Amino acid sequence: MRIGLVGYGKGGRFFHAPLIRSLPGATFVGVVTRSAERRQQLAGDHPHVQAFDTLEQLLAAGVDAVVVSTPLDARSAVVMQVIEAGVAVVSDKPFAHDAAEAEAMVRAAEQRNVPLSVYQNRRWDSDFLTLRKLLASGALGQVTRFESSIERYSPSSVGKASGGGLLRDLGSHLVDQALQLFGPVVRVYAEMEYREPGQVFDNGFFMSLSHINGVVSHLSGHCLQNAPRPRFRVSGTEGSYTVEGLDGQEDQALAGLSPATEGERWGAEEHRRWGWFEQGAERERVTSERGCWMAFYQGLQAALQGVGTLPVEARDALANTRILDAARQSAEQGKVMVLPVPVGHGTKNEINSKMS
Missing domain, CATH: 3.40.50.720 (NAD(P)-binding Rossmann-like Domain)
Structure with a gap:
């Protein structure tokens, strides 16, 4: 190719x-x-x-x-x-x-x-792949709340226009992951933070997404945070999963490394960066899956050769963008935005009953 x-x-x-x-x-x-x-x-x-x-x-x-x-x-x-x-x-x-x-x-x-x-390369982050495996195994039971955050202290990122602000740029990753895990969203509430009055592009945000299946996602991002939240905290009836810090592929890439130069070391998380499963007094390490951003390009290559679907469908990105639009409207108007119910996912009354 x-x-x-x-x-x-x-x-x-x-x-x-x-x-x-x-x-x-x-x-x-x-x-x-x-x-x-x-x-x-x-x-x-x-x-x-x-x-x-x-x-x-x-x-x-x-x-x-x-x-x-x-x-x-x-x-x-x-x-x-x-x-x-x-x-x-x-x-x-x-x-x-x-x-x-x-x-x-x-x-x-x-x-x-x-x-x-x-x-949407963060579908292949180590922590996200690990979480998907935990959910598939049923280890957390029924998930009620998904908390996902990428916060760091990076003053040079304030006001950057290249990605349309932090909500639009970083938020697209967090929303994509939430949609992949828990499906369509029907209600959105958001807050946005600006360092200076009149600043066009936000440097921090919070979103609350209500999924049709009853899960609530709390998503946040910030580029001026000295004490970041956990990357994930996922709460279920049988336990919780938490993990600190970002997937290491970003640091590897910025250091000039690649899957070709690193081989099996690419995307592998050192054990001290693994997350935790916790339930009451029980606490144990969860072995992290190996991150693999390369999977996006491998999936693209296969799809163009007629084997399988695209690694990220364009209509997934359209759904993502609609949620980001609703989040901005919510922050500007100070109210919860209600999204149309996707076809095949029940009536609005059925969804409201399920989520109440």
Whole structure:
């Protein structure tokens, strides 16, 4: 499979390029960037990968898929160009500014029968994979509350526009994980935090999502937090699972490592970073699954070869975007937002009865 990349900022350089280069049976064709600094970085990181001035040049070189990792303001236009060219496309997250923009991309891809996926790589974080295994085994019993948080102290992130603010950017990961675990959401309440009056982009958020199945998800993110919450705290009738800190793949990628250089060490969590199962006085370590961001690209490769579905469906990202829109509206209006009940999930009265 021949893969091209548009954008060589932090996302393109550290979270896409190393995985594309590590993917067996794939050729990293080139990167579209006109920045002299980023071209120099590309030459140092991947000496045999070509830099292109335009998307048209990349497409002319021959690609089976294009990954778009530009800032959010430019992203949808590039995604639409790739769709119009009839080439499979991966959009970085967040997928869109709002649901209208997301729906336009999804409809265009469906009308032209072009594969469109979204890079929700944290579906393959070590802690998330471990949690999915615990839930599948029934070890926690019936889950009542899912708490998920990514908080850190990073003043340089304040006011960054590239991802549309922390709620839109980081929140897209947390919402995606909640939807994967517990399904559709019918009520959303949110709060957003700004460091300075008049600041356009938030530096912290809290969301409460009420799922149709009765689980309540509390999601939060912050870039100015000195004492972060646990990454996950999942409460069930038979026990709770907690884990501290972030999956280590991000640190590995930012250190210039890749699945190709690290082999079995990539995504493996040191035992002191494993989470805990707790019930009353009982407390024991839970062995962490190995994280595998590479699984996204392996799934993309298989889908384009006609084996299986896309690793992240575009309509999942559309549902995600609608929740993020509702969260912003909730924070601005100070009220709970009620979302339409998805077809096949019961009536509103049945859902309200189940959740009361």
